[in-house]
Amino acid sequence: MSKFVMPSLGADMESAVLMEWKVKEGDEVKKGDIIAEVETSKGVIEIEIFDDGVVEKLLVEPETDCKVGDTIALIRSTNDSLEEDMKQDIPHVKEENTEIEVKQEVPHANDESKTEEKHIKISPAAKKRAKELNVDLSKIILKIDGKIGLSDVENAVKKTKPDTKAIDGMRQAIAKAMSRSNAEIPHYYLTASINLTPALKWLEGLNSNRSISERILPAALMIKAIVLALKKVPQLNGFWKDDTPQIIQEINPGIAIALRKSGLITPAILNTQEMSLDETMKSLDDLITRTRLGKLKGSEMTEQTITITNLGDLGVESVLGVIYPPQVAVVGIGRIMDKPWAENDMLSVRKVVQVTLAGDHRATDGRIGAQFLDKLDKILQKPQELL
Amino acid sequence: MNLEKIKKIIITEILNIAPEVEEKEIEEDEDIQESLELDSFDFLKILTALNEKLGVDVPEADYEKVDTLNKMVEYFSKRLN
Numbered sequence: 001m002s003k004f005v006m007p008s009l010g011a012d013m014e015s016a017v018l019m020e021w022k023v024k025e026g027d028e029v030k031k032g033d034i035i036a037e038v039e040t041s042k043g044v045i046e047i048e049i050f051d052d053g054v055v056e057k058l059l060v061e062p063e064t065d066c067k068v069g070d071t072i073a074l075i076r077s078t079n080d081s082l083e084e085d086m087k088q089d090i091p092h093v094k095e096e097n098t099e100i101e102v103k104q105e106v107p108h109a110n111d112e113s114k115t116e117e118k119h120i121k122i123s124p125a126a127k128k129r130a131k132e133l134n135v136d137l138s139k140i141i142l143k144i145d146g147k148i149g150l151s152d153v154e155n156a157v158k159k160t161k162p163d164t165k166a167i168d169g170m171r172q173a174i175a176k177a178m179s180r181s182n183a184e185i186p187h188y189y190l191t192a193s194i195n196l197t198p199a200l201k202w203l204e205g206l207n208s209n210r211s212i213s214e215r216i217l218p219a220a221l222m223i224k225a226i227v228l229a230l231k232k233v234p235q236l237n238g239f240w241k242d243d244t245p246q247i248i249q250e251i252n253p254g255i256a257i258a259l260r261k262s263g264l265i266t267p268a269i270l271n272t273q274e275m276s277l278d279e280t281m282k283s284l285d286d287l288i289t290r291t292r293l294g295k296l297k298g299s300e301m302t303e304q305t306i307t308i309t310n311l312g313d314l315g316v317e318s319v320l321g322v323i324y325p326p327q328v329a330v331v332g333i334g335r336i337m338d339k340p341w342a343e344n345d346m347l348s349v350r351k352v353v354q355v356t357l358a359g360d361h362r363a364t365d366g367r368i369g370a371q372f373l374d375k376l377d378k379i380l381q382k383p384q385e386l387l
Numbered sequence: 388m389n390l391e392k393i394k395k396i397i398i399t400e401i402l403n404i405a406p407e408v409e410e411k412e413i414e415e416d417e418d419i420q421e422s423l424e425l426d427s428f429d430f431l432k433i434l435t436a437l438n439e440k441l442g443v444d445v446p447e448a449d450y451e452k453v454d455t456l457n458k459m460v461e462y463f464s465k466r467l468n
Binding site: 217285 | 420424426427428431434435438444445446447448
Protein backbone atom coordinates (compact mmCIF):
# COMPACT_ATOMS: atom_id res chain seq x y z
CA MET A 1 0.00 0.00 0.00
CA SER A 2 1.33 3.40 -0.76
CA LYS A 3 0.30 6.76 0.52
CA PHE A 4 -0.56 9.42 -1.97
CA VAL A 5 0.39 12.75 -0.49
CA MET A 6 -0.47 16.29 -1.49
CA PRO A 7 2.39 17.08 -3.84
CA SER A 8 4.37 20.27 -3.78
CA LEU A 9 3.42 22.17 -6.92
CA GLY A 10 5.91 24.95 -6.53
CA ALA A 11 8.87 26.01 -4.48
CA ASP A 12 6.80 27.74 -1.88
CA MET A 13 3.50 25.93 -1.88
CA GLU A 14 2.51 25.04 1.67
CA SER A 15 -1.00 23.81 1.14
CA ALA A 16 -3.72 23.46 -1.43
CA VAL A 17 -7.42 22.85 -1.38
CA LEU A 18 -8.53 19.52 -2.72
CA MET A 19 -11.38 20.55 -5.00
CA GLU A 20 -12.55 17.37 -6.60
CA TRP A 21 -11.62 13.72 -6.78
CA LYS A 22 -11.39 12.45 -10.34
CA VAL A 23 -11.35 8.82 -9.18
CA LYS A 24 -13.35 6.79 -6.70
CA GLU A 25 -12.41 4.04 -4.30
CA GLY A 26 -11.82 0.79 -6.14
CA ASP A 27 -10.78 2.48 -9.39
CA GLU A 28 -7.74 1.20 -11.14
CA VAL A 29 -5.23 3.93 -11.85
CA LYS A 30 -2.20 4.11 -14.08
CA LYS A 31 0.89 6.24 -13.72
CA GLY A 32 0.09 9.68 -15.09
CA ASP A 33 -3.67 9.48 -14.52
CA ILE A 34 -5.22 12.59 -13.10
CA ILE A 35 -6.72 11.73 -9.77
CA ALA A 36 -7.76 15.06 -8.38
CA GLU A 37 -8.04 18.79 -8.94
CA VAL A 38 -6.50 21.06 -6.36
CA GLU A 39 -6.66 24.78 -6.04
CA THR A 40 -3.53 26.78 -5.27
CA SER A 41 -2.66 30.42 -5.59
CA LYS A 42 -1.61 29.57 -9.13
CA GLY A 43 -5.06 28.40 -10.07
CA VAL A 44 -6.63 24.99 -10.34
CA ILE A 45 -4.08 22.28 -11.02
CA GLU A 46 -4.72 18.67 -11.92
CA ILE A 47 -2.60 16.25 -9.95
CA GLU A 48 -1.41 12.95 -11.28
CA ILE A 49 -0.57 9.64 -9.75
CA PHE A 50 2.96 8.28 -10.01
CA ASP A 51 2.33 4.52 -9.74
CA ASP A 52 -0.03 1.97 -11.14
CA GLY A 53 -2.51 0.59 -8.62
CA VAL A 54 -6.00 0.59 -7.22
CA VAL A 55 -7.49 3.41 -5.19
CA GLU A 56 -7.96 1.86 -1.77
CA LYS A 57 -9.23 4.86 0.11
CA LEU A 58 -9.80 8.54 -0.42
CA LEU A 59 -8.95 10.16 2.88
CA VAL A 60 -10.10 13.71 2.48
CA GLU A 61 -13.37 15.24 1.47
CA PRO A 62 -13.52 17.65 -1.45
CA GLU A 63 -12.93 21.27 -0.47
CA THR A 64 -10.49 20.36 2.28
CA ASP A 65 -7.36 22.41 2.77
CA CYS A 66 -4.40 19.99 2.79
CA LYS A 67 -0.77 20.67 3.66
CA VAL A 68 1.96 19.56 1.29
CA GLY A 69 2.92 16.04 2.39
CA ASP A 70 -0.45 15.20 3.96
CA THR A 71 -1.65 11.76 2.97
CA ILE A 72 -4.80 12.27 0.94
CA ALA A 73 -5.36 8.80 -0.51
CA LEU A 74 -4.17 5.23 -0.16
CA ILE A 75 -3.18 3.37 -3.29
CA ARG A 76 -2.82 -0.40 -3.38
CA SER A 77 -0.03 -1.21 -5.73
CA THR A 78 -0.97 -3.78 -8.36
CA ASN A 79 2.03 -5.91 -7.65
CA ASP A 80 2.03 -5.72 -3.91
CA SER A 81 -0.67 -6.98 -1.63
CA LEU A 82 1.13 -6.61 1.67
CA GLU A 83 -0.26 -4.04 3.99
CA GLU A 84 2.28 -1.84 5.62
CA ASP A 85 1.98 0.00 8.83
CA MET A 86 0.52 3.35 8.31
CA LYS A 87 0.88 6.37 10.41
CA GLN A 88 -2.33 8.13 11.17
CA ASP A 89 -1.51 11.49 9.77
CA ILE A 90 -4.79 11.92 8.07
CA PRO A 91 -6.06 15.44 8.14
CA HIS A 92 -9.59 16.01 9.24
CA VAL A 93 -10.35 19.51 8.27
CA LYS A 94 -14.03 19.92 7.78
CA GLU A 95 -15.08 22.97 5.91
CA GLU A 96 -18.41 24.53 6.55
CA ASN A 97 -21.01 24.66 3.86
CA THR A 98 -19.60 26.70 1.03
CA GLU A 99 -22.67 27.43 -0.95
CA ILE A 100 -24.20 30.79 -0.37
CA GLU A 101 -27.26 32.32 -1.79
CA VAL A 102 -26.99 35.74 -3.27
CA LYS A 103 -29.80 37.98 -4.22
CA GLN A 104 -28.69 40.84 -6.38
CA GLU A 105 -28.74 42.62 -9.65
CA VAL A 106 -27.36 40.57 -12.48
CA PRO A 107 -26.55 42.56 -15.58
CA HIS A 108 -27.79 41.08 -18.82
CA ALA A 109 -26.21 41.67 -22.14
CA ASN A 110 -29.27 42.27 -24.21
CA ASP A 111 -32.06 43.26 -21.92
CA GLU A 112 -32.33 45.62 -18.99
CA SER A 113 -31.09 44.53 -15.63
CA LYS A 114 -33.36 42.47 -13.52
CA THR A 115 -33.15 40.89 -10.14
CA GLU A 116 -32.31 37.26 -10.18
CA GLU A 117 -31.25 34.65 -7.70
CA LYS A 118 -27.98 32.95 -8.29
CA HIS A 119 -26.30 30.05 -6.59
CA ILE A 120 -22.62 30.71 -6.48
CA LYS A 121 -20.06 28.23 -5.28
CA ILE A 122 -17.10 29.69 -3.52
CA SER A 123 -14.09 27.56 -2.84
CA PRO A 124 -12.96 27.41 0.77
CA ALA A 125 -9.56 28.79 -0.17
CA ALA A 126 -11.24 31.70 -1.90
CA LYS A 127 -13.52 32.30 1.03
CA LYS A 128 -10.66 32.31 3.48
CA ARG A 129 -8.57 34.63 1.35
CA ALA A 130 -11.55 36.93 0.81
CA LYS A 131 -11.83 37.28 4.56
CA GLU A 132 -8.11 37.98 4.93
CA LEU A 133 -8.13 40.53 2.16
CA ASN A 134 -11.44 42.06 3.02
CA VAL A 135 -12.92 41.40 -0.39
CA ASP A 136 -16.64 41.85 -0.87
CA LEU A 137 -17.64 38.60 -2.54
CA SER A 138 -20.92 39.94 -3.85
CA LYS A 139 -18.93 42.34 -6.01
CA ILE A 140 -17.03 39.52 -7.63
CA ILE A 141 -20.17 37.50 -8.14
CA LEU A 142 -21.47 40.13 -10.52
CA LYS A 143 -18.81 39.19 -13.01
CA ILE A 144 -18.67 35.47 -12.54
CA ASP A 145 -20.76 32.56 -13.61
CA GLY A 146 -20.92 29.63 -11.32
CA LYS A 147 -17.91 29.60 -9.09
CA ILE A 148 -15.48 31.86 -7.35
CA GLY A 149 -11.93 30.59 -7.10
CA LEU A 150 -8.92 31.77 -5.17
CA SER A 151 -7.56 33.70 -8.10
CA ASP A 152 -10.82 35.59 -8.54
CA VAL A 153 -10.54 36.88 -5.01
CA GLU A 154 -6.90 37.81 -5.46
CA ASN A 155 -7.61 39.48 -8.78
CA ALA A 156 -10.42 41.45 -7.22
CA VAL A 157 -7.99 42.85 -4.71
CA LYS A 158 -5.52 43.70 -7.44
CA LYS A 159 -8.20 45.49 -9.40
CA THR A 160 -9.50 47.53 -6.51
CA LYS A 161 -6.25 48.42 -4.78
CA PRO A 162 -3.34 47.84 -7.11
CA ASP A 163 -0.76 49.23 -4.73
CA THR A 164 -1.56 47.45 -1.51
CA LYS A 165 0.72 44.75 -0.25
CA ALA A 166 -1.84 42.10 -0.96
CA ILE A 167 -0.82 38.70 0.25
CA ASP A 168 0.16 37.33 -3.09
CA GLY A 169 1.11 33.70 -2.99
CA MET A 170 2.70 33.69 -6.40
CA ARG A 171 4.86 36.73 -5.63
CA GLN A 172 6.00 35.04 -2.43
CA ALA A 173 6.82 31.84 -4.29
CA ILE A 174 8.85 33.66 -6.90
CA ALA A 175 10.60 35.69 -4.20
CA LYS A 176 11.62 32.61 -2.29
CA ALA A 177 12.85 30.64 -5.28
CA MET A 178 14.77 33.54 -6.76
CA SER A 179 16.39 34.50 -3.45
CA ARG A 180 17.50 30.92 -3.01
CA SER A 181 18.82 30.86 -6.57
CA ASN A 182 20.77 34.05 -6.14
CA ALA A 183 22.18 32.95 -2.80
CA GLU A 184 23.14 29.42 -3.79
CA ILE A 185 23.83 29.29 -7.50
CA PRO A 186 27.04 30.72 -8.92
CA HIS A 187 25.67 31.88 -12.27
CA TYR A 188 27.72 32.41 -15.39
CA TYR A 189 26.35 34.18 -18.45
CA LEU A 190 27.12 33.76 -22.14
CA THR A 191 25.47 35.63 -24.98
CA ALA A 192 25.43 34.93 -28.69
CA SER A 193 23.96 37.08 -31.45
CA ILE A 194 22.29 34.77 -33.92
CA ASN A 195 21.33 35.61 -37.48
CA LEU A 196 17.70 34.56 -37.76
CA THR A 197 17.09 35.74 -41.31
CA PRO A 198 17.40 32.25 -42.85
CA ALA A 199 15.12 30.70 -40.22
CA LEU A 200 12.50 33.45 -40.46
CA LYS A 201 12.51 33.40 -44.26
CA TRP A 202 12.02 29.66 -44.17
CA LEU A 203 9.23 30.03 -41.61
CA GLU A 204 7.54 32.69 -43.71
CA GLY A 205 7.51 30.32 -46.68
CA LEU A 206 6.11 27.55 -44.52
CA ASN A 207 3.41 29.76 -43.02
CA SER A 208 2.35 31.28 -46.32
CA ASN A 209 0.87 27.95 -47.35
CA ARG A 210 -0.91 27.46 -44.08
CA SER A 211 -4.20 28.63 -42.67
CA ILE A 212 -3.95 31.03 -39.79
CA SER A 213 -4.56 28.41 -37.12
CA GLU A 214 -1.73 26.23 -38.37
CA ARG A 215 0.98 28.86 -38.53
CA ILE A 216 4.14 28.48 -36.52
CA LEU A 217 5.37 31.36 -34.40
CA PRO A 218 9.07 32.16 -34.12
CA ALA A 219 8.77 31.38 -30.39
CA ALA A 220 7.99 27.73 -31.20
CA LEU A 221 10.83 27.59 -33.69
CA MET A 222 13.23 28.84 -31.03
CA ILE A 223 12.03 26.26 -28.52
CA LYS A 224 12.43 23.46 -31.03
CA ALA A 225 15.95 24.66 -31.88
CA ILE A 226 16.87 24.89 -28.20
CA VAL A 227 15.62 21.34 -27.62
CA LEU A 228 17.76 20.07 -30.50
CA ALA A 229 20.79 21.90 -29.13
CA LEU A 230 20.14 20.39 -25.69
CA LYS A 231 20.16 16.93 -27.23
CA LYS A 232 23.68 17.66 -28.35
CA VAL A 233 24.71 19.33 -25.10
CA PRO A 234 22.63 17.46 -22.51
CA GLN A 235 24.62 18.73 -19.51
CA LEU A 236 22.41 21.81 -19.37
CA ASN A 237 19.21 19.82 -19.15
CA GLY A 238 18.82 18.57 -15.62
CA PHE A 239 19.36 19.32 -11.96
CA TRP A 240 21.93 20.07 -9.33
CA LYS A 241 20.96 17.82 -6.45
CA ASP A 242 22.93 16.40 -3.52
CA ASP A 243 26.02 18.22 -4.70
CA THR A 244 26.05 16.42 -8.02
CA PRO A 245 24.87 17.26 -11.49
CA GLN A 246 22.09 15.07 -12.85
CA ILE A 247 21.43 14.93 -16.57
CA ILE A 248 17.81 14.20 -17.44
CA GLN A 249 16.82 12.35 -20.60
CA GLU A 250 13.44 14.00 -20.99
CA ILE A 251 13.67 17.58 -22.12
CA ASN A 252 10.89 19.46 -20.33
CA PRO A 253 11.54 23.15 -20.85
CA GLY A 254 9.68 25.39 -18.42
CA ILE A 255 8.32 28.24 -20.47
CA ALA A 256 8.05 31.56 -18.70
CA ILE A 257 4.47 32.65 -19.30
CA ALA A 258 3.28 36.01 -18.07
CA LEU A 259 -0.15 36.09 -16.54
CA ARG A 260 -0.18 39.70 -17.65
CA LYS A 261 -1.19 41.67 -14.62
CA SER A 262 -0.80 38.91 -12.09
CA GLY A 263 2.66 37.40 -12.15
CA LEU A 264 4.49 34.73 -14.02
CA ILE A 265 4.73 30.98 -14.04
CA THR A 266 6.97 28.58 -15.87
CA PRO A 267 5.07 25.38 -16.60
CA ALA A 268 6.82 22.75 -18.68
CA ILE A 269 6.16 21.41 -22.12
CA LEU A 270 6.79 17.76 -21.30
CA ASN A 271 8.88 15.46 -23.47
CA THR A 272 9.77 17.94 -26.18
CA GLN A 273 12.64 15.68 -27.20
CA GLU A 274 10.14 13.65 -29.20
CA MET A 275 8.21 16.51 -30.77
CA SER A 276 8.15 17.80 -34.32
CA LEU A 277 7.96 21.54 -34.91
CA ASP A 278 4.18 21.36 -35.38
CA GLU A 279 3.80 19.39 -32.18
CA THR A 280 5.99 21.87 -30.33
CA MET A 281 3.82 24.74 -31.56
CA LYS A 282 0.62 22.92 -30.63
CA SER A 283 1.91 22.04 -27.19
CA LEU A 284 3.07 25.59 -26.58
CA ASP A 285 -0.30 26.95 -27.66
CA ASP A 286 -2.10 24.47 -25.44
CA LEU A 287 0.19 25.21 -22.49
CA ILE A 288 -0.24 28.98 -22.74
CA THR A 289 -4.00 28.65 -23.06
CA ARG A 290 -4.28 26.34 -20.07
CA THR A 291 -1.87 28.45 -18.03
CA ARG A 292 -4.05 31.49 -18.48
CA LEU A 293 -7.18 29.48 -17.70
CA GLY A 294 -5.51 28.08 -14.58
CA LYS A 295 -5.75 24.49 -15.81
CA LEU A 296 -2.29 23.01 -15.46
CA LYS A 297 -1.21 19.53 -14.51
CA GLY A 298 0.94 18.92 -11.47
CA SER A 299 3.70 17.37 -13.55
CA GLU A 300 3.87 20.49 -15.69
CA MET A 301 4.49 22.53 -12.56
CA THR A 302 7.19 20.29 -11.14
CA GLU A 303 9.11 18.51 -13.88
CA GLN A 304 10.87 21.36 -15.65
CA THR A 305 14.43 20.46 -16.58
CA ILE A 306 15.48 23.87 -17.93
CA THR A 307 13.77 27.24 -18.32
CA ILE A 308 13.25 29.28 -21.46
CA THR A 309 12.26 32.89 -21.12
CA ASN A 310 11.36 35.02 -24.09
CA LEU A 311 10.93 38.71 -23.47
CA GLY A 312 11.27 39.70 -27.10
CA ASP A 313 7.66 40.77 -27.37
CA LEU A 314 8.38 43.51 -24.88
CA GLY A 315 11.31 44.86 -26.80
CA VAL A 316 14.25 43.94 -24.61
CA GLU A 317 17.40 42.99 -26.45
CA SER A 318 18.73 40.37 -24.10
CA VAL A 319 17.62 38.50 -21.02
CA LEU A 320 20.08 37.45 -18.33
CA GLY A 321 17.97 35.00 -16.41
CA VAL A 322 18.00 33.70 -12.87
CA ILE A 323 18.10 29.92 -12.67
CA TYR A 324 15.17 28.18 -11.03
CA PRO A 325 16.64 25.62 -8.66
CA PRO A 326 17.29 22.72 -8.88
CA GLN A 327 17.62 23.36 -12.62
CA VAL A 328 21.06 24.29 -13.91
CA ALA A 329 20.34 26.64 -16.79
CA VAL A 330 18.00 29.25 -18.17
CA VAL A 331 17.94 30.37 -21.77
CA GLY A 332 16.90 33.99 -22.34
CA ILE A 333 15.66 35.15 -25.73
CA GLY A 334 15.57 38.81 -26.63
CA ARG A 335 13.80 40.72 -29.35
CA ILE A 336 14.40 39.84 -32.98
CA MET A 337 15.82 43.07 -34.41
CA ASP A 338 17.09 44.39 -37.69
CA LYS A 339 20.84 44.79 -37.22
CA PRO A 340 23.87 45.46 -39.41
CA TRP A 341 25.52 42.12 -40.05
CA ALA A 342 28.95 41.53 -41.55
CA GLU A 343 29.43 38.27 -43.43
CA ASN A 344 31.86 37.29 -46.21
CA ASP A 345 33.26 40.82 -46.21
CA MET A 346 29.82 42.22 -46.92
CA LEU A 347 27.71 44.39 -44.68
CA SER A 348 23.98 43.81 -44.77
CA VAL A 349 20.91 44.02 -42.57
CA ARG A 350 19.77 40.84 -40.87
CA LYS A 351 17.16 39.76 -38.34
CA VAL A 352 19.27 39.17 -35.26
CA VAL A 353 18.38 37.76 -31.87
CA GLN A 354 20.48 37.70 -28.74
CA VAL A 355 20.29 34.42 -26.90
CA THR A 356 21.76 34.38 -23.42
CA LEU A 357 22.52 31.28 -21.44
CA ALA A 358 22.71 31.54 -17.67
CA GLY A 359 24.41 28.42 -16.35
CA ASP A 360 24.99 27.01 -12.89
CA HIS A 361 28.76 26.98 -12.57
CA ARG A 362 28.62 24.12 -10.10
CA ALA A 363 27.08 21.87 -12.75
CA THR A 364 28.76 23.06 -15.93
CA ASP A 365 31.56 25.30 -17.11
CA GLY A 366 31.44 28.08 -19.64
CA ARG A 367 32.77 25.75 -22.29
CA ILE A 368 29.60 23.64 -22.16
CA GLY A 369 27.48 26.76 -22.32
CA ALA A 370 29.44 28.01 -25.30
CA GLN A 371 29.01 24.68 -27.08
CA PHE A 372 25.27 24.91 -26.53
CA LEU A 373 25.03 28.40 -28.04
CA ASP A 374 27.22 27.36 -30.94
CA LYS A 375 25.00 24.32 -31.69
CA LEU A 376 21.90 26.49 -31.40
CA ASP A 377 23.32 28.94 -33.91
CA LYS A 378 24.20 26.16 -36.35
CA ILE A 379 20.76 24.57 -36.01
CA LEU A 380 19.03 27.87 -36.73
CA GLN A 381 21.08 28.32 -39.90
CA LYS A 382 19.55 25.09 -41.26
CA PRO A 383 15.91 25.60 -40.35
CA GLN A 384 14.57 22.96 -42.72
CA GLU A 385 16.00 20.40 -40.32
CA LEU A 386 13.75 21.71 -37.58
CA LEU A 387 10.57 20.25 -39.03
CA MET B 388 -20.99 44.96 -42.61
CA ASN B 389 -20.65 48.45 -41.20
CA LEU B 390 -17.55 49.73 -39.46
CA GLU B 391 -19.13 49.91 -36.04
CA LYS B 392 -20.18 46.30 -36.21
CA ILE B 393 -16.73 45.14 -37.30
CA LYS B 394 -15.17 47.18 -34.54
CA LYS B 395 -17.48 45.62 -32.01
CA ILE B 396 -16.58 42.12 -33.15
CA ILE B 397 -12.86 42.88 -32.96
CA ILE B 398 -13.19 44.32 -29.46
CA THR B 399 -15.20 41.31 -28.35
CA GLU B 400 -12.50 38.94 -29.59
CA ILE B 401 -9.71 40.93 -27.95
CA LEU B 402 -11.58 40.79 -24.65
CA ASN B 403 -12.17 37.06 -25.11
CA ILE B 404 -8.49 36.32 -25.61
CA ALA B 405 -7.33 38.73 -22.95
CA PRO B 406 -10.04 38.82 -20.28
CA GLU B 407 -7.85 41.00 -18.05
CA VAL B 408 -8.10 43.83 -20.52
CA GLU B 409 -10.87 46.33 -19.99
CA GLU B 410 -12.64 47.75 -22.97
CA LYS B 411 -11.74 51.33 -22.10
CA GLU B 412 -8.03 50.41 -22.19
CA ILE B 413 -8.19 49.74 -25.92
CA GLU B 414 -6.94 52.88 -27.63
CA GLU B 415 -7.95 53.01 -31.27
CA ASP B 416 -4.58 54.04 -32.66
CA GLU B 417 -2.22 52.36 -30.23
CA ASP B 418 -0.37 49.18 -31.12
CA ILE B 419 -2.60 46.62 -29.43
CA GLN B 420 0.22 44.26 -28.53
CA GLU B 421 2.20 46.96 -26.79
CA SER B 422 -0.57 48.89 -25.13
CA LEU B 423 -2.50 45.87 -23.91
CA GLU B 424 0.54 43.73 -23.06
CA LEU B 425 -0.43 41.01 -25.49
CA ASP B 426 2.22 38.63 -26.75
CA SER B 427 2.56 37.17 -30.21
CA PHE B 428 0.44 34.22 -29.14
CA ASP B 429 -2.46 36.39 -28.07
CA PHE B 430 -2.19 38.30 -31.30
CA LEU B 431 -2.29 35.12 -33.37
CA LYS B 432 -5.26 33.89 -31.37
CA ILE B 433 -7.13 37.12 -31.95
CA LEU B 434 -6.53 36.84 -35.70
CA THR B 435 -7.56 33.18 -35.63
CA ALA B 436 -10.79 34.05 -33.81
CA LEU B 437 -11.50 36.88 -36.26
CA ASN B 438 -10.88 34.52 -39.13
CA GLU B 439 -13.54 32.22 -37.72
CA LYS B 440 -15.97 35.07 -37.12
CA LEU B 441 -15.43 37.10 -40.28
CA GLY B 442 -13.92 34.61 -42.69
CA VAL B 443 -10.94 36.82 -43.42
CA ASP B 444 -7.50 35.23 -43.25
CA VAL B 445 -4.77 37.76 -42.56
CA PRO B 446 -1.55 36.53 -44.18
CA GLU B 447 1.57 36.87 -42.08
CA ALA B 448 2.94 39.53 -44.39
CA ASP B 449 -0.04 41.75 -43.48
CA TYR B 450 0.36 41.58 -39.70
CA GLU B 451 1.63 45.14 -39.55
CA LYS B 452 -1.52 46.31 -41.30
CA VAL B 453 -3.58 45.09 -38.37
CA ASP B 454 -1.57 46.22 -35.37
CA THR B 455 -4.04 48.82 -34.07
CA LEU B 456 -7.79 48.68 -33.60
CA ASN B 457 -8.44 51.27 -36.30
CA LYS B 458 -6.15 49.53 -38.76
CA MET B 459 -7.89 46.25 -38.06
CA VAL B 460 -11.30 47.79 -38.70
CA GLU B 461 -10.05 49.25 -41.96
CA TYR B 462 -8.37 46.04 -43.05
CA PHE B 463 -11.37 43.83 -42.37
CA SER B 464 -13.93 46.25 -43.78
CA LYS B 465 -12.03 46.43 -47.07
CA ARG B 466 -12.16 42.69 -47.40
CA LEU B 467 -15.73 42.28 -46.26
CA ASN B 468 -17.44 44.98 -48.28
